[in-house]
Structure formats: structure tokens, C-alpha cells
Amino acid sequence: MRTVRRTSSAALVAGLDGVTVRGVERRGKYLVLRFDEGARAMIHLRMSGQVLIAGRTDPRPAHTHVVMGLSDDAERGRGEEVRFVDPRTFGEVVAYREADAAVLVPELDRLGWDPLLEPEAMTPRRWRALLAGRRRQLKALLLDQHPVAGIGNIYSDEILHRARLRPGRRSDDLSAQQARRLLGTIGEVLAEAVAHGGSSLRDAQYVDVDGRQGGYQAFHRVVDKEGHWCGTCDRARIRRSVAAGRSSYWCPWCQR
């Protein structure tokens, strides 16, 4: 099936059969499961993927592509399984050996600064150099996982609104103050979004492992609000345009 495309399904099953979970990590938008003996799994949800934990006897949702049975566990209860569900099949599950990571999941090595994992690693000075060293639209730069990892279309717009910068603004055209403000808002918006369980939009695709929707969409200032009066300045209506090939929402008054 398309969800398992870098290896055979048989290799995925063989690679994960009987292993013990040692850790679960997030790196940018990638999930990495660490098992004993160097076994690993990478999961990416892309547009419509979900990772759910449910009882083995609960009906499996449509588009369940990968199922990992769990041993009985006193804390969570008995008879549970991890399911990867993904209608659009853009998402991916890869099982690999730690030693083969560079070959099978090379993108993990190319991920940029992760604002939540290592907030202090990006100093204002480094950040200014990063911005000045390219001549890119801020929106495109935030969406690019190589300089900064973990920001998608929703949070790039929310970050730029809070930083009061337009999506099409050039990265090498910011004052020191604007650059500092942008750096600060990246961490703030991401941390708040995580605290509220992320953002679930109209189609409610984004849910946690228990199937619960996020709550941060209630705090969105611009995303999905084309034509609404801006709740921050109350002086302009939110506009929608295409930047970096993606739908972008912004306030013409707040953002310059």
C-alpha cells in the first residue's frame, strides 16, 4: 500500500515484530519511535494522517493502513493497538534500523532548527544572519523545513500576523527589531498551539491519539477568516492570497 512505500510491508512487519518501545520523539513534523536493538519507525501524517490508539475490538476506521498491536499494559488498559489512518495516503510509515537512517530517512538529517525542542539554539544574532542570508518571502522561509522545522501553513500565517509582517515580505528586508519579534512569535505561537492540542479545521482531520480534536483554532487570528474584521486591530478585513503556492491569510492593517 502507498502508506508503506520505502520498504515492503513484510519488512515493516518483520522490523517491528516483538520490539519494545524505548522512546517516542517528534522532530519537526516527523514522529520517530525508538525501539530496543536499534529498531526505529518514522511516521509522517502529511495532509490527512492520524495516529490513533484504540482497543483491539473497536471497529477500525476506514483508511486504516498500518496497525501495531501493543502488549497488555497496566496503565493504559489491555488490548490496545496503534493505528495509522490516512484517507489521502500522503502520509508515511517507515520501519528501519538505526544504522540505516541516513539511507532510508535522509530527510531527518536535513531538518532545521526546532523551536520547541531547542528554543535557545537560535540566538537573535544567528536568526538575523539566517534571514539576511536569503532573499525569500517570509512565508516560504517559515514553511521550508530546512532552516526551521515544524511550521506548516496554519502556524506560518498565525506567526506572521502576530509578528506584524506580511507573508510576502522579503527575509533580508527586516529591521533588527522586526527580526527579533518574528523569532519571539515563532516560539510563542507554537507553544500555545501545542498547549491547546493543535488546530483542527473544518474537516476535523487533526486529532490526538485518543481521537480528540485540537482547540487552538478558537485562537486563530487570521487562518480561515477571509473577509472577517481583524479581531486585533478592528480596522481591516482579513485577506487571503497565495504566497509560496499556499493559501495565506493576513491583515492588511496589522501586517506590513
Next chain:
DNA sequence: AAACAAACCTGTGCGC
């Protein structure tokens, strides 16, 4: 170097 389009898919919401 950076911008853009297309490709990978299915589901949903809208206008008619």
C-alpha cells in the same frame, strides 16, 4: 537562488 507548477490521493463543500 528562489519562485512556481505539478505530482502524489480522497473527501468535502460549494454553485448550479
Next chain:
DNA sequence: TGCGCACAGGTTTGTT
């Protein structure tokens, strides 16, 4: 009610 079309959270690849 139903049909066709536009569009959707991401990433890679190839072309201007």
C-alpha cells in the same frame, strides 16, 4: 437531490 469543480494541514522534483 445530485453533479462537477475547486480546494484542503505537506513534501519532493523539475522547470523557469
